[in-house]
Amino acid sequence: MAFESFGTMQVNEVGHLEIGGVDTLKLAQKYGTPLYVYDVALIKERARGFKKTFEELGVKAQVAYASKAFSAIAIYQLMHEEGLSLDVVSGGELYTAMQAGFPAERIHFHGNNKTRQELEMAVDYGIGCIVIDNFYEIEMLAEVLHEKNASVSVLIRVTPGIEAHTHDYILTGQDDSKFGFGLTNGQAEEAIRQVLAIDVFRLIGLHCHIGSQIFETTGFKLAAHRIMEQLVIWRNELGFHADVLNLGGGFGVRYTAEDQPLPPSQYVREIIADVRDVATSNRLDMPEIWIEPGRSLVGEAGTTLYTIGSRKEVPEIRSYVAVDGGMSDNIRPSLYEAKYNAVIADRPLEVAEETVSIAGKCCESGDMLIWDLPLPKSGAGEVLAVFCTGAYGYSMANNYNRIPRAAVVFVENGEDKLVVARETFENLVQLDLPLH
Numbered sequence: 001m002a003f004e005s006f007g008t009m010q011v012n013e014v015g016h017l018e019i020g021g022v023d024t025l026k027l028a029q030k031y032g033t034p035l036y037v038y039d040v041a042l043i044k045e046r047a048r049g050f051k052k053t054f055e056e057l058g059v060k061a062q063v064a065y066a067s068k069a070f071s072a073i074a075i076y077q078l079m080h081e082e083g084l085s086l087d088v089v090s091g092g093e094l095y096t097a098m099q100a101g102f103p104a105e106r107i108h109f110h111g112n113n114k115t116r117q118e119l120e121m122a123v124d125y126g127i128g129c130i131v132i133d134n135f136y137e138i139e140m141l142a143e144v145l146h147e148k149n150a151s152v153s154v155l156i157r158v159t160p161g162i163e164a165h166t167h168d169y170i171l172t173g174q175d176d177s178k179f180g181f182g183l184t185n186g187q188a189e190e191a192i193r194q195v196l197a198i199d200v201f202r203l204i205g206l207h208c209h210i211g212s213q214i215f216e217t218t219g220f221k222l223a224a225h226r227i228m229e230q231l232v233i234w235r236n237e238l239g240f241h242a243d244v245l246n247l248g249g250g251f252g253v254r255y256t257a258e259d260q261p262l263p264p265s266q267y268v269r270e271i272i273a274d275v276r277d278v279a280t281s282n283r284l285d286m287p288e289i290w291i292e293p294g295r296s297l298v299g300e301a302g303t304t305l306y307t308i309g310s311r312k313e314v315p316e317i318r319s320y321v322a323v324d325g326g327m328s329d330n331i332r333p334s335l336y337e338a339k340y341n342a343v344i345a346d347r348p349l350e351v352a353e354e355t356v357s358i359a360g361k362c363c364e365s366g367d368m369l370i371w372d373l374p375l376p377k378s379g380a381g382e383v384l385a386v387f388c389t390g391a392y393g394y395s396m397a398n399n400y401n402r403i404p405r406a407a408v409v410f411v412e413n414g415e416d417k418l419v420v421a422r423e424t425f426e427n428l429v430q431l432d433l434p435l436h
């Protein structure tokens with residue numbers, strides 16, 4: 001596959017892949033592999049791009065980074081510096097954000113099964129908003145708030161009944177979903193009635209998220225349209241006005257040349273145009289728009305460096321080239337059959353001479369990173385750079401086979417900064433307790 005660069009990526013004067021002005025071979029040498037490398041300038045460009053689009057449209061908005069895509073103190077701090085809000089989905093993400101010094105009032109808390117402890121934690125921190133997902137949560141959160149003599153802003157998550165075109169496992173807006181209150185079956189309306197009747201809630205609006213890695217705008221527009229039309233009905237019937245409409249994330253990125261995402265700003269422009277239309281024609285005040293991009297902020301900014309090790313030839317069938325990571329640092333190919341592109345870091349422009357399949361080192365046949373990748377001839381010890389691993393790579397990393405999790409480094413303007421240290425063997429056993 002041809003080399004197509006992302007962000008500040010380029011081939012430097014010695015012919016090596018360079019990101020953020022730093023030679024990737026030097027990074028591999030300095031920090032070891034596997035190594036996640038993030039192009040900070042590209043993350044900033046994306047963050048600023050989203051904000052600017054709303055400014056140009058004259059729409060009041062919040063851009064919240066969906067931190068499930070990559071959660072670590074440094075990325076929370078970067079997003080804070082860029083003036084973004086934050087979406088968290090667990091006590092762990094919330095805790096990390098607080099450790100990063102992220103202002104609690106700009107954090108939105110999601111999740112289809114938040115525990116009482118997580119809700120208490122969020123209320124104690126003074127969270128900006130809780131996105132209520134189900135009836136059980138309405139009751140439990142009301143109890144928590146009454147006990148604490150506190151109140152909180154909430155959004156109600158609705159499932160608008162949209163089938164977006166993406167992998168089934170990352171679809172979320174369809175009727176048959178574990179998330180949110182159905183718009184078409186009356187559950188959303190019932191939730192609004194219940195929440196409005198409880199004095200410790202400030203119901204500021206609605207939330208929906210239709211799925212992830214979506215390329216077309218149709219699904220987003222349809223969802224926004226349905227909700228806006230429903231808001232007109234609820235205004236008339238319940239006197240309910242949504243100050244905020246949170247349209248979630250899901251904007252696609254380019255893993256390989258087959259993926260043709262729109263520029264992030266175009267998703268926003270098209271969706272807003274639709275929301276505006278419904279608002280204007282029904283004399284509904286335009287709600288403040290919140291979005292929650294994850295992948296489109298950090299996905300293309302991440303590249304994983306691996307060291308090539310063993311090679312296995314299966315005559316007339318396949319050449320397996322194994323690297324020192326795999327489903328432990330990137331589970332997406334095994335889980336979603338996700339496709340990636342890669343190059344040899346010291347000669348990304350060299351013409352491919354063979355087709356190989358990149359295998360991980362885990363004890364599992366499904367631990368394949370890339371099937372049928374055209375590459376120049378490669379050998380043990382060389383560095384392979386896999387592109388677009390910035391979203392749901394580190395955040396879904398695991399210790400299968402007790403492989404320590406890889407380190408994360410940020411690069412910008414010729415400087416590199418370690419932001420997550422490599423896990424050690426000692427780390428791996430630190431929670432284990434002996435039998436005797």
Ligand code: LLP
Nearest residue numbers: 066209212213249250251292293294295392
């Ligand atoms: N908001 C909500 C409520 C979400 O559930 C998600 C993703 C997002 C925002 C961010 O979506 P994004 O902009 O990143 O597409 N592990 C899967 C993706 C799961 C996405 C879950 N929710 C993957 O690796 O493809």
